[in-house]
Amino acid sequence: MIVTVIGLGLIGGSMAIDLKKRGFAKKIIGVDADNLHAQTALKIGFIDEIADFENGISQADIIILATPVNHATELLPKILDRTENQIVTDVCSTKSNICVAVSTHRKRANYVAGHPMAGTEFSGPWAAVAGLFDGKAGILCDISKSSDHALNIIKSMYETLNLRQVFMESSAHDVHAAYVSHISHITSFALALTVLDKERNDNHIFDLAGGGFRSTVRLAKSSAEMWVPIFEENSQNVIEVLDTYIEKMQLFRDAISKHETSEIRNLILNANKIKRVV
Amino acid sequence: MIVTVIGLGLIGGSMAIDLKKRGFAKKIIGVDADNLHAQTALKIGFIDEIADFENGISQADIIILATPVNHATELLPKILDRTENQIVTDVCSTKSNICVAVSTHRKRANYVAGHPMAGTEFSGPWAAVAGLFDGKAGILCDISKSSDHALNIIKSMYETLNLRQVFMESSAHDVHAAYVSHISHITSFALALTVLDKERNDNHIFDLAGGGFRSTVRLAKSSAEMWVPIFEENSQNVIEVLDTYIEKMQLFRDAISKHETSEIRNLILNANKIKRVV
Numbered sequence: 001m002i003v004t005v006i007g008l009g010l011i012g013g014s015m016a017i018d019l020k021k022r023g024f025a026k027k028i029i030g031v032d033a034d035n036l037h038a039q040t041a042l043k044i045g046f047i048d049e050i051a052d053f054e055n056g057i058s059q060a061d062i063i064i065l066a067t068p069v070n071h072a073t074e075l076l077p078k079i080l081d082r083t084e085n086q087i088v089t090d091v092c093s094t095k096s097n098i099c100v101a102v103s104t105h106r107k108r109a110n111y112v113a114g115h116p117m118a119g120t121e122f123s124g125p126w127a128a129v130a131g132l133f134d135g136k137a138g139i140l141c142d143i144s145k146s147s148d149h150a151l152n153i154i155k156s157m158y159e160t161l162n163l164r165q166v167f168m169e170s171s172a173h174d175v176h177a178a179y180v181s182h183i184s185h186i187t188s189f190a191l192a193l194t195v196l197d198k199e200r201n202d203n204h205i206f207d208l209a210g211g212g213f214r215s216t217v218r219l220a221k222s223s224a225e226m227w228v229p230i231f232e233e234n235s236q237n238v239i240e241v242l243d244t245y246i247e248k249m250q251l252f253r254d255a256i257s258k259h260e261t262s263e264i265r266n267l268i269l270n271a272n273k274i275k276r277v278v
Numbered sequence: 279m280i281v282t283v284i285g286l287g288l289i290g291g292s293m294a295i296d297l298k299k300r301g302f303a304k305k306i307i308g309v310d311a312d313n314l315h316a317q318t319a320l321k322i323g324f325i326d327e328i329a330d331f332e333n334g335i336s337q338a339d340i341i342i343l344a345t346p347v348n349h350a351t352e353l354l355p356k357i358l359d360r361t362e363n364q365i366v367t368d369v370c371s372t373k374s375n376i377c378v379a380v381s382t383h384r385k386r387a388n389y390v391a392g393h394p395m396a397g398t399e400f401s402g403p404w405a406a407v408a409g410l411f412d413g414k415a416g417i418l419c420d421i422s423k424s425s426d427h428a429l430n431i432i433k434s435m436y437e438t439l440n441l442r443q444v445f446m447e448s449s450a451h452d453v454h455a456a457y458v459s460h461i462s463h464i465t466s467f468a469l470a471l472t473v474l475d476k477e478r479n480d481n482h483i484f485d486l487a488g489g490g491f492r493s494t495v496r497l498a499k500s501s502a503e504m505w506v507p508i509f510e511e512n513s514q515n516v517i518e519v520l521d522t523y524i525e526k527m528q529l530f531r532d533a534i535s536k537h538e539t540s541e542i543r544n545l546i547l548n549a550n551k552i553k554r555v556v
Binding site: 117118119120121136137139166175176177179180181183184185186187188189190191192193194195196197198199202204205206207208209210211212213214215216217218219220221222223224227228231232235238239241242243244245246248249250251252253256257259261264265267268269270271272273274275277278 | 395396397398399414415417444454455457458459461462463464465466467468469470471472473474475476477480482483484485486487488489490491492493494495496497498499500501502505506509510513516517519520521522523524526527528529530531534535537539542543545546547548549550551552553555556
């Protein structure tokens with residue numbers, strides 16, 4: 001198979017590494033609007049050659065669209081316009097808009113909407129790593145809109161990446177993702193802002209930071225290029241989760257300020273039930 | 279040295295392991311109100327014998343008080359009542375109240391207020407691990423109230439544990455700890471409650487949870503026994519940080535609901551500055 005990756009960042013790059021290494025791809029072609037990214041991907045070696053948009057599409061058997069979701073939503077119809085038998089998939093963190101954007105496209109059946117739920121707080125081709133997807137959830141959305149042929153090829157690609165396949169409608173995906181991914185990023189961003197504010201008057205605030213702080217603030221390093229479009233596209237679901245979350249914070253605030261220790265205790269014991277699932 | 283550890287949980291147990299292994303303690307005596315904890319500590323082997331409160335104190339050169347902070351604040355004066363030349367230190371996450379509790383005690387100089395800033399989301403003697411403190415911040419508070427002799431012994435104990443020594447007043451400690459530790463726990467508890475609420479109507483919500491969610495929700499497994507007293511004792515500082523944090527969440531909420539992408543972008547770029555410090 002010849003695989004073209006459009007968008008040579010953390011996700012596109014990490015897919016390229018394992019698809020080549022595990023024998024799924026004979027050749028990886030890289031396409032990126034940013035020449036530094038393309039040159040870096042070639043230098044690191046996870047793509048075999050650089051191509052422009054047109055050539056990258058025409059030479060491919062499979063096209064993986066791995067740009068931020070706002071660009072992907074614009075690019076996907078243009079890619080489908082240019083395909084004959086090529087299979088196209090994406091990796092975006094929101095799925096409703098991108099699926100709507102091609103819902104009536106004559107080549108819709110060639111496209112499989114995907115979201116490999118993996119990542120780190122880093123971005124760019126230099127962040128790509130082997131094994132990123134092993135054991136993670138790989139969501140495939142609205143699969144009845146894809147041809148059996150396209151779906152089978154992408155399933156086999158997910159198997160190569162050791163992604164655990166989960167199937168759902170794109171609208172359900174976006175609700176789920178708001179709860180188990182998007183909100184986590186906002187809680188981290190807000191924590192970083194809170195402590196950085198304090199640091200202005202207290203240079204040594206971070207001397208004491210330990211593993212707990214590091215763990216909860218890690219996602220605050222995530223890139224604006226990726227996350228602004230996600231919050232924008234999934235705003236309705238994200239707002240709903242944010243409102244619930246702020247209510248929970250307020251419950252803690254009230255219980256602590258009123259010294260209601262049995263209420264604080266109940267909140268913590270209920271939160272501890274997360275042990276069952278993660 | 280004979281070291282008595284009162285409270286055989288994650289912190290007391292992990293200290294015992296390294297103090298024995300690295301030759302600082304010749305013998306470790308364990309004291310715990312919960313007999314299962316004491317028996318487990320003996321069975322795991324990080325204490326050499328079990329003693330009751332009186333005997334544990336009378337036999338010791340150094341006493342490490344490692345119970346939840348509410349118990350520690352009650353026990354510390356009683357321990358000092360019973361000491362002659364024994365050095366006493368604690369490991370509690372809030373320092374103002376416990377220091378006030380013994381401020382006029384005739385043996386105050388034998389006590390060194392400490393907080394090794396290390397931990398995991400687990401608790402109990404079975405959670406104790408070697409190397410927990412290596413490279414972490416070890417805060418020593420109000421050191422002018424301790425004798426040089428007591429301070430030197432505890433410093434040497436911290437060196438054995440590879441704790442990076444940081445000195446500050448107990449009141450300053452409690453402000454710092456609210457920012458870089460206590461708030462992180464509340465953000466995790468609230469996140470767990472938010473997603474567990476959703477799960478009631480949606481069994482499969484956790485199928486998609488990946489590393490980011492896991493990282494931000496990890497501390498929600500932390501024990502109520504330890505954390506209720508911390509929030510209670512440090513309520514004023516914690517409320518102040520909570521209010522700032524809720525404001526930051528509200529900024530995100532407003533920007534996302536009004537589709538102000540440049541404001542969302544600015545918030546994220548500012549949060550990204552955390553890269554500089556963690």
